[in-house]
Amino acid sequence: MGKGKIRLAVLFGGRSGEHEISVISARSMLDAVDPARYEIIPIYITSDGRWFYWEGFATGGPPPDDTFTAYVPVTDPTASAFLRSAGGEHELQVDVVFPLLHGPYGEDGTVQGLLEMAGVPYVGSGVLGCSLAMDKAMSKTVMRAEGIPTVDFVALDRETYENDGAKIVERIESAVGYPIFVKPANLGSSIGITKVHKRDDLGPALDDAFKYDSKAICEQGVAGRELECSVLGNLEPEAAEVGELRPTREFYDYEAKYVTEDTELVIPAPITPETRERVRELAVKSFLVHDCRGLARVDFFYVEDKDIVLVNELNTMPGFTPISMYPKLWDAIGLNYSELIGKLVALAFENSEDRKRNQIKYSAAVRI
Template sequence: MVKLNVAVLFGGQSGEHEVSKMSAKSIINNINKDKYEIYLVGITKCGEWYLYKGDVEKIETDEWKKEAIPVVIGPSTKYKGILTLKDGKYEFYPIDVVFPVLHGPNGEDGTVQGLLELLEVPYVGPNVLSSSLCMDKIFSKRLFKESGIPTPDFTIVYRNELNDINKKDEIFNRVSGIGYPCFIKPANMGSSVGITKVHNENELYDALKLAAKYDRKIIVEQGIDAREIECAVLGNENPEASIAGEILPAHEFYDYDAKYYDEASKLFIPAPIPDVKMEEIRDLAVKAFVALDCRGMARVDFLMDKNTGKVYLNELNTIPGFTKISMYPKLWEATGKPYPVLIDELIELAISANKEKCTNW
């Protein structure tokens, strides 16, 4: 059997660099090596690209860099692959499909997708526009509201406003309209990086300054006493939703440490919710996926009010975590798609979407 050449991109220049390495390691450990020839392409925090052929266990520790070779993936359709230079010699590795495992800015936001579109090579996940819209929490929430999808109320604060003394009262008034507690988030970031739950006015400015380290746009979101529910979506033209799962965070909310390091956080799959709520969440997940014109995959995060049971769509992640504890592969496994089968389907969907784009009517 002729193997497909799959390039797995990991690392990247965002605050989610470490999570990306964990996700890539997990994908490589679960992908069918009999079907695919894997090329690991690591991107450093400085934006340098390397081809790595060594032990996957060295990815998380950064030891991989010692054995890596500088690499170029350019936009020319003549060279659909990886070009390396070592000891004055060039080598070219053709690529059939790319699996970008790059969470956050400069990876999940349409930038890498744009490069791959120019290259005309299939890639896993949504296209440029959908990736950009889903990455930006402000624009995605506006589209949710326009599509009749319930989402928590929010307002926006810009980084340059924080240094303007004349804006301080206006910012406090704006946030007061949302109320406390509220969540302060960078508009373009994931894995709970830069997020703070603010309980009162005294905590506000420190939280805004933290979020401003990661983005010039900051979203202030209504705090809801809610259960955290997640659902996975898979497909192109006819997407389907997995069963939903519930997260019981070890901390006050599901922050970075609670997600990746605190083993006291618990996942319940399926979520212990009424059947009618399960179907409502699955339907809303697909509706949001279609509203933002996604393809391939997305993890859709919900909040279910503990008092009223009302469901709110919080955000949609186009390159969800693939670590050993991540919900996206776990949800599909519980729905009947083991991890290796899920990877197969994602690659098939990428190739199918590329063919559809090139079809002449």
């Protein structure tokens, strides 16, 4: 980079049930970045998917309405700017993008594909890492193949369920025992998740999960402590401290995450040094197995009486406010929030440089 400020476009909001969470994360980030180093370009994506330059976001200005200029991403990598106003009269120059979006159309590889097309450096994992981590069934299948311990599960599709519900129930019960966690395969923030204790409640739980996704997953419920570990890096990632979540509700559901906020975060988690190391090693291994880049928070179940550590899931764009687990686990070992953002941006440039090494043209002999 030259001597000027880095133009960092933060994408936030988005077409997802986690829209509001993303706005909160973005606001925290804006407050924390060094204004001497970065020029932040706040790009707000509405729930229906329109992109706006939210002028005054940092100073508490009102959310964009129709009087604001809508922007469209330009996928032509040779274009003069990545963002252009819908009418073409304005352009926004961007050096790097921070897709601070959670859930579908943000953390699932879709926006990453767009950024790849445009040739813009961006923070975090690419298409494969994001989509693999987002799909709870695929993620577990790959982890199991690589020897990473996970809960038992069965994946289901909506059409088969609608055509033959009784058979599906049979399949579920032969694979996992109650309590069963029924979840949409591709979502987050505990949306659409039900803890099911008996057969009668399976149907309504599946109906709910299938509202959000055509694929659902039923998992063996485990009675374990919930541990989390933050990972940072590209091909040689490092693990931070291990933290523990102590939900006061039956499980860490949407209410506990964002409404009551009475879940306790214990950092460092009170576990033995051996368990801490096992969690950190599994966190790094899971990151690599998913082909992640930049950052991921890896979530675990720890069944203490049997001394079993299971990976629950990977989040490629974890909650990112200063009081969120991801940054706090770095802070606990001496990397503060604004330094963390600096590292993530540096990793984004490193990643983009590496991609540029890939040869695109192969044969000049074949004419088109």
